[in-house]
Amino acid sequence: MxxxxxxxxxxxxxxxxxxxxxxxxxxxxxxxxxxxxxxxxxxxxxxxxxxxxxxxxxxxxxxxxxxxxxxxxxxxxxxxxxxxxxxxxxxxxxxxxxxxxxxxxxxxxxxxAFTDLHKYQSLVSQKSWIYCENEIGNVDDFIFKNWQERLFFERLERKSQLIFELAEISNHDWEAVLFCLLAKNFGLNTNGEMFYKIAKSIPFSVVRKESYSSESLEALLFGQANLLSQDFQDNYAKELQKSYNYLVLKYQLHEKVFGLVEFFKHRPDNFPTIRLAQLANLYFHQKNLFSLVMNGTSINELYQIFNVGVSQYWETHYNFDKNSSKKMKKLSKSFIDLLVINTIIPLRFAYARSQQKEITQELIDLAILIPAEKNAILEKFYSFGVNSQNAYESQSLLQLKKNYCDNKKCLDCAIGHFILKK
Structure with a gap:
């Protein structure tokens, strides 16, 4: 009890x-x-x-x-x-x-009543994964869909906390906010925090000024990532070193990022070198990126905005000084989907709130167009009869697991209420 x-x-x-x-x-x-x-x-x-x-x-x-x-x-x-x-x-x-x-x-x-007490004890008795795993697949569809919407926006509320913090720090320079968020999500789970620190360590005014040179952008990102501190054989790597040292003096970039990016257990296309090169190339090709992603009216338009690869050097490299077979290394559709889910939709939500605009249905409509993520949590829900057809549904389930199931908040959950009322 x-x-x-x-x-x-x-x-x-x-x-x-x-x-x-x-x-x-x-x-x-x-x-x-x-x-x-x-x-x-x-x-x-x-x-x-x-x-x-x-x-x-x-x-x-x-x-x-x-x-x-x-x-x-x-x-x-x-x-x-x-x-x-x-x-x-x-x-x-x-x-x-x-x-x-x-x-x-x-x-x-x-x-x-004894029956109510029995239902409660049955609900909160330990199961293999979540308390309601035997009943969740039979929850009334109307209740489940209404709860999904609440969960989806709860998740956006949580993600927007970081966005509002960045907006405050940057004096509401939303381009700078987007740069930090994109960097974090280009790094994925393993390198996300390190990429985020790298982006925060570079004033976005510097990124704006240097965005007309892909080499300068790469020098800034690789340098702040501590990837330019060794002796290189390749001329391109040596040029990046020179550019970085010049930019540090020019802009007085003395805020160092402590730590190292992680290569271990990554497929080569997810190496931090490739992701940083893609991020640099994105800002080289797409000026005023915030306006583009805010005003994109379709998912295909967003795919086009992020349709970038790497500079010529990285088409034949995954690491400095090590040649590989040539590959364009463009951002995949599935990777862009993750950027839209974790960066664009939360940013649109937070920005609309800052402007006191209502875009609830617009965000739902966009999320519905994106395929659901694939991970162990969603696979487990599927085994209990709960399937995700799109990102709107999968993000809702991730919020349900993280905020309610993991914290045993069954009685704050619409699914728990439904089970107790049956």
Missing amino acids: KEDFLHHVWQFKKFDIANLKTTKGESIQILNSGQYLQLAGPDFFNAQLIIGNQKWAGNVEIHLKSSDWYVHNHEKDSNYDSVILHVVWEYDVPIFRKDDSEIPTLELKEYV
Whole structure:
């Protein structure tokens, strides 16, 4: 038994409310169960009750045992002075206010049906992966689709936190924000944080000025990635070293990035050298990139914007000083899909919010056009009868797993509510 179940029971009145009585035998009538704000202080605010013949307005606190009031030191906290009812599963000791008056207590276990308790215990009993794995495939379609939309935008809310932080740091230079986000996502999971630090270490004003030279952009990115600090045989690598040293002096780039990019376990096309070269080439070919990605009206237009490869040197190299067979190394459609999911859609969401514009349906429509990602989490959901047809659905499922399932927040989840109501 957990307190979140009691919160659920009280909030949704999942108990016999017709003949409620306090532990002292006084009748209880619930006019308003209060607001469940999940903030510091009592669990439910601004409740309205009739206890005995007296109408009360105030707060409700919920515990498994009434003695938990003292375990949590509520008797010393003025936030709990306005509690008008103590709701508990088990009454073991009376609770008193500072003026020595006893707080009325409702013992819920006398009023909750065994079937509701059984459903709750069945829901939260440990399964192999998630608590509702045996039921999730049978959730009502209308409820599931409405919950998906909520999850999709919750995920965008979470991703937008970093975007707003970058906007604040850059004095709302949205081109600079986009550069940092793209760098992070070009690095994927392994090198994402390192690429993000590299992008942040280069003032975007420098990127703007040097974007007319692919060599200068590569020098900046490779140099800040600590990839130009050795003796090279290739003339191109030596030229990048010279360019980087010149740019450091020219722009006073003394903020070093500590750490090394990771090559291990990457396929050659995902080597950090190739991804940095592609990022440099993108900014060499696409000026005013923020305007382009914000105003792109179709997924095909976005594919065209990111239809870039690498400079001539990297067509025959994966590492400095090591020749390989020639390959254009253009961004794949699946990689661009990831950029749209993790960069473009969150950026559009955050920017629209900053401009107080409503683009909810536009973002859903764009996400629906992108194939669902492929990973172990989505494969596991599929094994339980939940399939993702597109990025809108897959992003929703990833949010469900990360924010609800992993944190055992079944009673904050529409799927958990549906299962308990069945």
